[in-house]
Amino acid sequence: xxAKILVIHGPNLNLLGKREPDIYGNxxxxxxxxxxxxxxxxxxxxxxVFQSNHEGEIVDKIGKAKNKYKxxxxxxxxxxxxxxxxxxxxxxxxxxxxxxxLSNIYSREDFRHTSLVAxxxxxxxxxxxxxxxxxxxxxxxxxxxx
Numbered sequence: 631x632x633a634k635i636l637v638i639h640g641p642n643l644n645l646l647g648k649r650e651p652d653i654y655g656n657x658x659x660x661x662x663x664x665x666x667x668x669x670x671x672x673x674x675x676x677x678x679v680f681q682s683n684h685e686g687e688i689v690d691k692i693g694k695a696k697n698k699y700k701x702x703x704x705x706x707x708x709x710x711x712x713x714x715x716x717x718x719x720x721x722x723x724x725x726x727x728x729x730x731x732l733s734n735i736y737s738r739e740d741f742r743h744t745s746l747v748a749x750x751x752x753x754x755x756x757x758x759x760x761x762x763x764x765x766x767x768x769x770x771x772x773x774x775x776x
Contacts, residue, residue, distance in 0.1 A: 632676045633774035635767070636699040636725075637666060638688060639681035640707030646732075653733050655759050662760055666703075666767055673771050685713055692719035700774030702727040703766050710735065710745045721750045726773040730766035731756035 639659060642649065647658035663679050670677040678699070682688050688709065695702065702725045709716050710731070720727050727750065734757030735742045748754050753769060755762045 632674050633700040633771070634676045634678065634698065635670065635770050635774055636691070636695050636702045637663075637677055637679045637767075638691060638702065638704040638706075639679070640688065640705055640709050641683040641685075643705060643707055644681055644683070653738075655732065657732075657760050662763055665760065666763060669764060669767055670771075675771055675774060685709055685715060688713075689715045689719045692716065692723055692725070695725055696723040699725055701725060701770040703730060703763070703770045704728070704747070704751075705730050705732070705763070706747050707731075710747055711741055712746070714746060717746045717750055720747065726770075727751040728766045728769045728773070729754040730762045732759050732762055733757060 643659050647656055659681060667677055680691050704727060706713065706716055706729065729745065729747045729751040735745065745754065752773060755766045758765065
């Protein structure tokens with residue numbers, strides 16, 4: 631049976647391709663998901679993809695993921711900097727997690743320099759556009775297969 635990986639896109643990522651293209655580029659969330667699913671198929675893993683603008687829905691999804699997924703790939707978006715609840719859900723489930731961001735959060739506004747998720751993630755990849763997701767999925771696949 632193929633390892634299962636959960637991909638979570640946080641708030642406003644459903645607006646990719648329309649919002650701030652100078653920061654996020656022109657890629658859409660559907661294009662990101664298509665590329666991730668193609669890589670997952672090639673690597674013989676199963677992906678479940680979820681997007682929400684609501685913190686509680688993301689927390690619920692992570693909480694129900696224990697024993698169902700081998701790893702988690704998450705772009706918490708704005709919740710990166712504010713959500714103790716998402717951080718705690720990741721910690722509580724113990725699911726190996728990779729945090730990704732399209733932009734380099736450390737070259738942006740000061741408030742974006744702090745990630746509450748980073749301390750409970752195995753690693754973080756930011757600043758490479760869609761490749762942040764690709765590199766992140768590669769890492770999540772390695773974690774899922776160990």
